[in-house]
Amino acid sequence: MKLEVGHIFINDIQFASESKIENGVLYVDEEAVKAIVLEDEKIKGVKFDIAKPGESVRITPVKDVIEPRVKVEGRGGVFPGVIAKVDTVGSGKTYALKGMAVVTAGKIVGFQEGIIDMSGPGAEYTPFSKLNNLVVVCEPVDGIKQHEYEKAVRLAGFRVAVYLGELARELTPDETKTYETYGIMEGKEKFPNLPRVAYVQMLQSQGLLHDTYVYGVDAKRTLSTIMNPTEVMDGAIVSGNCVSACDKNPTYVHENNPVVHDLFEEHGKTINFVCQILTNENVYLADKMRSSDWTAKMCRLLDLDAVIVSQEGFGNPDTDLIMNCKKIEAEGVKTVIITDEYAGRDGKSQSLADADPAADAVVTGGNANQVIVLPKMDKVIGTEEFVTIIAGGNEHSHREDGTIEVEIQAITGATNETGFGYLSAR
């Protein structure tokens, strides 16, 4: 399967009377996007704002981050089974608006939404501080339950992203990248001497606001399965979860999955990148055992030599991570796992909730319990009201001088476990 991804660089976002992209500037008609968000009767009101790199701006509580894309050739549309109708994506041609994102924010859903600082020390910990962000601040109708509110905001973000992506349909990309993987036999013939490698992606599926959707299907109701790695580039996986901000995968991370991209870099040179394996992180022991059994079984069926396993979330999913690693290694397939750590504020505690000697190759996104002081910002998009209760905050998070003291787990993307960031620990 072959996909060309055309990059259209967005250097600036401005509100205007007409939505369009011109000379790297995204002009947004506020009324048009407002109408798109308000299509959902569960959303009472919406405000839009723009946050640019280097500004004294804080966005919180952040729910999701999304990169607008549009499918210009080939089957299906962006976010299949969620926005576009169900059809296999990942081939043909897709344009992506690079350097920007749609960020959904507003009144808190659960406890686990995040902070994006556009400047200062906090900005170093979030990859989204480097983007021009169109922030969608939603206000739910009264009396709505958390999960209904989560869904409404999630879908509103996708609708806005698709609308913006459409603006690029007739443009010429600034650069184009091509990604191609092959059938099992075809790949073996093409690269007879290269080790066969796959990417095992564990999807957050603990339920109760901890969900991920694959082609619109709730991942906790799936068996482990395989995909072409190009499918995620068309939004085949979307985030629907409020796991700690630092190590959940916002939709942006799924669209730009760094393991997929870095394995493609080696594809045909040092490895044969065979496929992507999806598995879940359910809370029941039977589910954990079944899903890890299936993952290991597929690694063997596909005659893989090695895999990279990435985790999402922490604590309970640590057991899934270790089960996957142990069982895949037992099949004679070499593993590298990517995780993050909860070693306590002093860094002295056990980092993971589970361990096994088979996990001898670990990449870490750092200790999420590290404490950081975030300076007062000139402007807050959303509200700082909830920093005391979001995961990583505490009752003393608001300090008298206006600064905020939190663990970095409150920062969106700080310890991402697909290896999206540069943070690590020793």
Place this chain on the structure above:
Amino acid sequence: MSKIKVVHYINQFFAQIGGEEKADYPAELRVGEIVGPGQALTQQFGEEAEIVATIVCGDSYFNENLDKAKADILEMVKSQNPDIFIAGPAFNAGRYGVACGTICDAVQEELGIPAVTGMYVENPGADMFKNKVYTVSTKNSAAGMRDAVKKLAPLALKIAKGEKIGASCEEGYMPNGVRVNFFEKERGSKRAVKMLLKKLADKPFETEYPMPSFDRVDPQPAIKDLSKATIALCTSGGIVPKGNPDHIESSNASHYGEYDITGVMDLTEETYETAHGGYDPVYANEDADRVLPVDVMREFEKEGVIGKLHNKFYTTVGNGTAVASAKAFAEEYAQKLIADGVDAVIMTST
């Protein structure tokens, strides 16, 4: 600005007194002298620090007269009141390494003066003291002196100045059980791919997180007669009286709560809720018995299935809470449970 004052500790061999035959050389303070490896350290310090005294002690003497040697050396260090104490580097000399670790630990603990040492990773002194004293990793022989001093001197200066100490791989000390964050030059996925390629080629690679050995606890024997037992409910599911009076954090809790449920037959939406930030709270808030089953326990109590439900419950939030904190909470309230005559605990999670 005055220079940072350093006291340097070395053995008889590096003081060029002699080898094994002189290992019984007693501790000696040489004020104002820079001896042996002290020269290399001084060079690295530049204008920032100076060795104000060198302490020389034979390895056998130190280890065979431990108490006296330690006391004498501590007195010597104290008399010089340095900003930092440096011992070694000891490379792969076992008794020297143990002496360096022991005396650094004592200087820190008893004099409150920071200390740093250096040795080869397989030196027995490393395993004994690397978690207590910053221990720079060196080669296994004195041929690695230049390299050792290049790491030892800057680390000593940083510690003396009270600067933030980076991760072990940045500063060159042995991992000491304290996880320290830092930014890598390559993103995590790239590092994972590189590690994978090395593992595939059977080349050496370095994991970023060595797996710990786990503390396994054997379960207690079963209760013989439940109908006479006092059972307590405990939870890491964050159930607290409405309003979370003790402000237990939604993640990485710093404390636990103890709440009286004398006469409480049922946890209701009006009276209890969860403080836990790791799951959708709707169902727990609607009926906290779903997490902390007081209602069912009361029924069992009435039916005589259990002797009685303990009148207090202990609760915290398990979401991202450090294992060390959880262990400390349980150690404390387990004593209270024992003192109150509780026979068994039902611990619920989420």
